[in-house]
Amino acid sequence: MGRDERPKSSAERSLGDFTITPEVWRLIPLAIAVGALSAVVALLLLDLIGFFTQLAYYGRIGLRVVPPTLSHFGAITIVIPVVGGLIVGLMARYGSEQIRGHGIPEAMETILVGGSRVKPRLVLLKPISSAVSIGAGGPFGAEGPIILTGGAVGSVLAQLFHLSAIERRALLVAGACGGMAAVFGTPVAAALFGIELLVFELKPRSMVPIGISVVVAESIRDVFARLGLIKGAPLFLVPAHGTFSSMGVAEAAAIGIAGALLAWVLTKAVYGAEDAFKKLPIHWAWWPAIGGLVVGLGGLVDPKALGVGYAVIGNELAGQIALGGLVLLLGVKLVIWAVALGSGTSGGIIAPLLMMGAALGGILASVLPGGTEASWALMGMAATMSGVTRSPFTSVIFAFELTHDTGSLLPLLTACTVAHLISSLILKRSILTEKVARRGFHVLREYSVDPLEALFVREAMMTNVLTVKADRPASELHDLLERNPVERRQRLYPAIDDSQEMIGVVGWSDVLEALASEGCDPPLGQLMHTDIVSAFPDETLRSAADRMAMHKVGVLPVVERQDSGHLRGILTQYDLLQARERQLEEERHRERILRVRAIRARPTAHGSGRRLKGQ
Incomplete structure (x- = not known):
């Protein structure tokens, strides 16, 4: 090892790998409380979505999340998303405009420029508005609202104590990640999501509260699952398949390219719809109702595109939807999701990305022989999420934790890496950071040593x-x-x-x-x-x-x-x-360090060598 040549009084001896201080200890009990609260809020949000869905589409009272259906009210169900959009618009206008959108950009903006201070009323307004929107058939997931709501819980709790903005940020992200883990049962992916996307640093002072909150939230979720209050992990099951061959891993790269291209289409579609709504000569509070009309029409074409769609994603990953059904689902979901999100209604993006990505993978399964329809649906789901969110490691682990399919880790890594590469090259901003950038703030997603x-x-x-x-x-x-x-x-x-x-x-x-x-x-x-x-x-x-x-x-x-x-x-x-x-x-400086030189063979007495005298 060698003797330490530094003077004993030198400040260099006090430097370490990390800048963590003992003050992080006071965040640990708060992180435990945030994790517990975010798990409870996640369950309540899912129950609210189930309540509004059953009330709107089945005419009954219940809390279980069920898919919207046309079988009870027929074509009149076209009105349900319109009414839901109208309610959300009025809540945004007279309650808080921050409930508009899918939650993640709003959380990022709060962290970047708001000192991680969230208004307490968002803890109530965001889950209620999202439950109304999704319950009325909105093509969204529960994860975006719970990320903002869980973040709001962490922020509000932090505001009750004498903490810095950095410490509030750690608890805000801890709440957001705890909520995501409680919804999907994906604790490691939830923690990675916060680190890759929300906390804007890779330091123990943030990672420790996030990890503790996620562990607590997942533990409480397991209790809820045993009581039958929520579905246990894994959320989706993939049929057994053999080991991927080298050709199958290479074909996963093609899924990655397709996922990145779909990410480009989705991003352009959402912000194209948003720009179109801004040109309308009416107040923005009416936009969600117009978006709801498009959602209702899309539901008449393919009801599977409505709502959170967890059951539909499960069918895609089980290979139970035919090729024509996948094409129709992808087209309808893309249109109604982009228009509804562009209208400013409330809802999450991850579940729709999973559905559309799985549909893309299932469609490509017809031309890629290296895997099954179900396995390619899983690859498409992860690749699309990676291309849209620019969070490749989160996408790999998220797909794994959703299915517990260990045999797909290598092709998942391939697909998500390629999707991240292509998406980063063809899109300057992701669907998450574009919204923040349009408000005048620059978001840099790269971490490096200062x-x-x-x-x-x-x-x-x-x-x-x-x-x-x-x-x-x-x-x-x-x-x-x-x-x-x-x-x-x-x-x-x-x-x-x-x-x-x-x-x-x-x-x-x-x-x-x-x-x-x-x-x-x-x-x-x-x-x-x-x-x-x-x-x-x-x-x-x-x-x-x-x-x-x-x-x-x-x-x-x-x-x-x-x-x-x-x-x-x-x-x-x-x-x-x-x-x-x-x-x-x-x-920027490029240089060639090593050079390979050809080695010439020495001449011999035979062949091309010089002849001896007398020969």
Whole structure:
């Protein structure tokens, strides 16, 4: 291992792999409470959806989630989605406009610009509006509403305590992920979903509350399942199939390409419908009713496209829907889902993506011999989710946890990776981030190590420092800097005494301000600041940059940690950019390190070799 050469007093010894602090402990009991509450809210949401569905389509009272049907009221059911859309529009107008949409972009916006503060009324309005919309036949899933509602539960609970915005964010995402796990029974995928999509960082301070909340929510869900209150995991069953051959894994890449192309179509369709609604000369509160009319007409064509569609997804994964039925289902679902979502009604996107993706995979099964119709439906489901959400690992694990099909992990990884690649190349924004971007906010989905965390101050600071004497006139420094403009880049000039100890600092702006008055030429000692904010050679650039931001300064003198008068250098904002410059060099500079050279055979006495004399 070798001996540690760092001084025992060096701050480098205190640095670790993560920046987690003991303060994370106080989030753990809150994460447990958030997980429990999100599981209960998820069950209540599913019961509400079942209640409104049975009331609207069956004319009875019940809580079990059932598929909408035309058998009881016939063609008159076209009115049901219209009424549901009208109710949702009125709730959005007079309750909260934040209930519009599928919930995930709204949660992202709250995290990015809202300080992770959700209004308490959303805890009631979002699940009720979503239950009305889905129960009235809306082609949505329960996961989007529960993500926003569970996030609202976490945020509201966090607002009752003295927490930072980052800590509120961790609990908001913990609630969202707990709700998703409780709906689908997919705890690992739910945690990955929060990390890949919502929390915008990969740090223990966020991952720990998310993981704890998901574990609690899933544990409570298991209790509900044993009591018969919710379907146990796995939610869907896939018929047994053999191991995928190498050709089958390669064919999964074709499913990935198809899933990415479907993601492009879905994204364009949703926002095309939204743009079309914005051109209507009526208030947006009426748009969901118009979208409901399209949903009702689509339901007459294919009733399977209505509602959450969990039973239909199960039939797709079981290979029980014929090719013609899959084509019809994909077309109708795509149209009514895009129009309804574009109208601003309330509902989730994941279940519709699963249904349409499974239909796509089942359709392609007719031309791909490497798997069964059911297995290709599973690949299409995961690939479409990966292409739309840009969350490939979540999509792989989500498909696995929904079915517990271990034999499909390798082709799932292939399909989701290819879908993610193609989708990222052909779509600048996903269906989730496009909505946030349209509101004027940029969302970057890439995680990387902060280059400021990888370099120390001593590696970037200026060591050739211009110093001054406190008794010299300000005009002397001014004239020197006018003759040598390069020195002005330093911006802060340490004042030293006869023993070369730093006693203060003088800023270039202080000199200019002092000499602005005619006839005024004070000594630098009068302009000197003695309350000095400093950096240390053994701390990271991130730590120094945070200190600059905290004190609103752009340059720091670098001094020894044990001797604040011993000047080591100057660190400016320009020096901080050196870290980014090194990263750019690694990203953009291409070079060939190794070269392969042909090895020539040595000539021999036979063949092409030189002949000996006498031969």
